[in-house]
Amino acid sequence: MRRRRFGTGAAALALAAVGALAGAGGARAAAGPVTYSQSERLAHGVEYQEITVAAAAGTVHGHVVTVDLRDPRVRVDLLTPGAVAARAAVSQLADSRGAVAAVNGDFFDIDESQHPGVTATGSSVGPEIAAGRALKAAVPDAQRFGPALPKGETTQDVLGVGADRRARLDTLTLRGQVRTAAGTYPLGGLDQYALPVGGIGAYTADWGTTSRQRAVCGSDTSRAAGCSTDTYEVAVRAGHVVSTAGAPGTGQVPRGTTVLLGRDAGADTLRTLKVGDRVRVEEHLAAAGSRVPYAFAVGGFPVLRAGAPLAGLDDKTAATRSAAGFGDGGRTLRLLALDGSAESDAGLTVAELATVMAELGCDNAVNLDGGGSTTLVTRAPGAPGATVRNHPTGGAERPVANAIGVLSVR
Template sequence: MTRRRRRSAAGGAVLTVVTAWGVLAGAAPAEAAPADAATAGRRIAPGVGYRQFDIDAAAGTAHAHLLTVDLGDSHVRVDLLHPGAVAARATVSRLADSAGATAGVNGDFFNITETQHPGVEATGAPVGPAVAAGQVLKAAVPEGQRFGPSLPPGTNTRDVFGVGTDGRARLDRLALVGSVGTPQGKLTLKGLNQYALPQNSVGAFTAKWGGASRERAVCGTDTQRSAPCSTDTYEVKVSGGQVVSASGDPGSGPIPADTTVLVGREEGARQLRALSVGDPVTVTHTLVAATSGVPYAFAIGGFPVLRDGRPLSGLDDATSAVRTVVGFTAGGRQLLILALDGAAAYRTGMTVAEEADTMRMLGASDAFNLDGGGSTELVTRGADATAVTVRNHPSGGAERPVPNGIGVFSAG
């Protein structure tokens, strides 16, 4: 193969896609140049294409797996892949198989470890907002509580990539708006099915959270994930519109469909202590979009790297890693879903800045970074296949269980 690198007039690295034939066992041959990558490749289902190619990145050759998804095709839709609970994990192949997806890729960063809080279990819950099949699953944790690389300037944990009920992809922000009505007055709800609540707040946990402990929700601060867990906490269970129990510590276990668990820390705990068993309580919550007036059928957290054809300022141009990124073009009607290979020959990956440049060269107007490293995984299903095939080599040597992902569905 031929590798080459040139510099742009602005001095930034320009990545050149080059051909690579038979790089991976069972892989389709790479084709064409960057300008054609969004349309070239092998059709795996109506409206869905797949191809792979090499990228000459600063740290060495990276190998990319690319899905192209035509949202204008009536056969095609995308949705959130998830294991049925916010605080749960499964491999991308298992998530895609169980959902019947044509293809899939890993999603948001997540609460992967709790080494700094002895005795507290990691929940596996994702960082950002999540919407599946038009239903809100969760809201975003505070910026200081997130896992993953540093956010680009001007972005935050509420940033999402999503597809509206109009079938168009967008970058947006989803903020929690909610309240708790009590005999003493209305409280502002600051969390929904989150592994970390803001300081001095009240958060709600529903059946969608799952059975994981809610103890992690009161650990850390808004600016420091590793800060100690709060010792000033309170939990109230609401069922049938009234308080049915209370406890000084966050609990665990499945939450019934007709029950909401309210967890408070610091000032939020003090507010919940004013409630008594039998008190009437109403809880409301929704996610409100910052820019789109169209409801979201699907949304997932991460952070933007490309907007309106321009990379965001301040993107990391020094740290190379295996990465996953999703972008769109044609006014949000065509998706480009790219996952790098984690095989030893390609494990150096690329920087976030190179990722943005690559998506722009592939034709994307906007792009959004998802979890990477050992989480990066892309799967596809052939027309007659009973199970999906993992197309890239996970960098950890095996599939990593993740909390969510993007599923591509084709009814053809």
């Protein structure tokens, strides 16, 4: 059994920052140190390890995959079920791409009990980029699922890997517009489960077959707010309106067609359009921090930046958590998943998670979906499928919206 301890450099700065936060807001123990046990090489540039951490709620067991992004024989991508509004188990997502490792990704629309009769879409909260292509934009902040965001952070926050093979924290903001003969109007959404009040959203074949009804529910201040009845849709193909409807639709959007869905003032704008009218829809995800195009990006809220935990990580709930982070100037990526209640009743607070990611050698990290979603899988060389390495809460994998996949390139 091999054991190693890390506690210098960025990790020491992180521990000091946690201590400062504790002094300002009451006693709070930092997690650590991290003890390593089992270690396996999964592929060139990919290593799996098991860890143990002493935390305030007790001993926590976790699973880490380390990826050397300098190695051209490995790459990272977003794994999806084939539609934005769909879910699948992490092992299934990994097997569909032959990934050597994967961890669950972003929080997602999991429950619509506050909107009777409305289907939970399974769509993720934040932006998605897979294989260099933008799949969706972020929902409004108030419509998100997950723990409270640190001050200044938004649903647009992502962890991504650029075409230069460097990992980064960034924000991806939807920039888009709908051009008509009567005027140009801002685009408020792209294949996302919630639209801003008064907005217009674009839905493409990437969305899938799930109803678009959820997009007009909630508000800019409350996810539980009711659903708007003032809605309108138009379908655009080859630059012209081909159909209209007075309510959100369902079913697969054909390739080459864009459905524009408006709520409230956005619906009023779309009602001015008739079949045959010329319409041009433009959209892209604009990065705030990098000019390098992203090969992959997944939503998640930052907990560690420049070697220190963010201020405002105040949730004191110890829970089963997942995270992704990077060090070495973005050249080393680490994926973490904790064991669930089947293995241990302990867990980490969000602040402790930040400390552990720093102990693992990360300078920057995001919190991913946790609880029953927390799943890390690996695939041994020559094995036909992936193996779940952690103990998911409840004893079985939960279908999730997306996952971070590690792919071996030969």
